[in-house]
Amino acid sequence: MGNGRPASALLSRAAGVLVLVVVVVAVAAADHDDAGGGAKNGSSAAPRCDLFQGRWAVDESYPLYDSSRCPFVPDVFDCRRNGRPDAAYLKLRWFPSSCRLPRWVIAAVARVHTRTQHLITLYDTHFCRFDGVELLRRWRGKTVLFVGDSLSMNQWASLACMLHAAVSDTARVSFTSGEPVSSVRFLDYGVSVVIYYSRFLVDVVDEPGLGRVLMLDSMRDAAAWLGADVLVFNTWHWWTYKGASQVWDYVQDGNNTYRDMDRLTAFSKGLSTWARWVDANIDASRTKVFYQGISPSHYTSSSNDDEDGEVAAADGGCYHQTRPLQESTSTDGGGGALLPEQVVVRGVVGSMTTVAVSLLDVTGMSELRIDAHPSVYGGPGREGMDCTHWCIAGLPDAWNHVMYAMLLAQRT
Secondary structure: OOEOOOOHHHHHHHOOOOOOEEEEEOOOOOOOOOOOOOOHHHOOOOOEEEOOOEEEEEOOOOOOOOHHHOOOOOHHHOOOOOOOOOOHHHHEEEEEOOOOOOOEEEEEEEOOOOOOEEEEEEEEEEOOOOOHHHHHHHOOOOEEEEEEOHHHHHHHHHHHHHHHHHOOOOOOEEEEOOOOEEEEEEOOOOEEEEEEEOOOOOEEEEEOOOEEEEEOOOOOOHHHHOOOOEEEEOOOOOOOOOHHHOOOOEEEEOOEEEOEOOHHHHHHHHHHHHHHHHHHHOOOOOOEEEEEOOOOOOOOOOOOOOOOOEEOHHHOOOOOOOOOOOOEOOOOOOOOOOOHHHHHHHHHHHOOOOOOEEEEOOHHHHHOOHHHOOEOOOOOOOOOEEOOOOOOOOHHHHHHHHHHHHHHHOOO
């Protein structure tokens, strides 16, 4: 058995690949209390709004819902119920640079290849709160499917709660919880919001005489994901685990089986398998596909990660954090150097040939929110520090608000 090759060559190639980016061309707002105005100094040019560059600011009308009234929140994400005493983290709203997240948008979309920018011209814009009823009406009869690990579950629970808060108390809503599938169905609209739990997207298979094998070119469960109208994929969190928290014994790449492999190389190979599957199996005229970008952790030490993504309280960088690291992403729009795993995601998504996958590039906006993790408030029976997942209500609501804007711009 051999070892996988390092990913340096892959990173070098991928770094030059531009990913699908949603950039809104909008009229600049004089301030965040103004819905917008004409261009200044007689110029007809409008500044670009990058939905993933911006700032966090207090909005006293937040949060968008009361987590205590949402029956879909997993215990580990319900920080307030688990005793978190501060509430300032609930009041922060995401404001993209030069514009606002829209309630609804009438847009002309210039669809281009994923290697170039995805430009949206706003002809009419109303900037206000997330409108869950409107989204349910637009999604009538449709299924929104999240496929991924517990960070996908974070986003799924957030969206389900946002929609649940929007409907009346008499609305018919059903909830089924299982493994690997859980579902919230809004019966009056025929809308299903579903999570399919998959750590790697590719398979882990029990092989007799060998053990658990991470198969980088196999997706036996993927047929279950067909038929959804919106697909939101995610993986990365589990690729780095080693030792007792590692959930596989060997990794298989084609006809070769290894005891271990450079994790970034393995991640790239597995994600490339997913990309080929999407290109070959998804009808882009019917299904919108998103990839949830890399969600950052805030540990001061990652060496003690256990299988739940926790470390001892003394090593938890998010412990007792009640404010963001800073208010804004970088003013130059760069957000600093990309993480290696971000480079892999951008390279793989950018290389797709058939389906335009929209990247929810949440890393930069989320890196600021060291205050938004469960920390020690992960619920009864959970020891240690969780600086990986996110409290609900909280940061994932902003991810969904951005996705909402992107969907509306795509006329979904």
